[in-house]
Amino acid sequence: xxxxxxxxxxxxxxxxxxxxxxxxxxxxxxxxxxxxxxxxxxxxxxxxxxxxxxxxxxxxxxxxxxxxxxxxxxxxxxxxxxxxxxxxx
Numbered sequence: 001x002x003x004x005x006x007x008x009x010x011x012x013x014x015x016x017x018x019x020x021x022x023x024x025x026x027x028x029x030x031x032x033x034x035x036x037x038x039x040x041x042x043x044x045x046x047x048x049x050x051x052x053x054x055x056x057x058x059x060x061x062x063x064x065x066x067x068x069x070x071x072x073x074x075x076x077x078x079x080x081x082x083x084x085x086x087x088x089x
Contacts, residue, residue: 019065
């Protein structure tokens with residue numbers, strides 16, 4: 001599994017408008033419970049959303065990937081908030 005990371009990172013670096021590569025890398029980090037890394041990757045992918053919508057012909061696919069990035073980020077933030085609530089009580 002560790003051997004996959006360099007390939008996923010390169011895919012995200014070289015395929016800037018291919019938002020699914022950010023989804024894949026971020027999910028890889030989530031699976032390893034590397035939540036800060038996953039958050040960073042999802043935010044980076046969302047940084048390319050406007051360019052991806054302009055550059056890629058399949059707008060529906062891009063919109064689905066943007067939605068997935070947002071949902072995955074929301075999951076991280078929700079888990080973080082729940083963890084903070086538990087530590088306060």
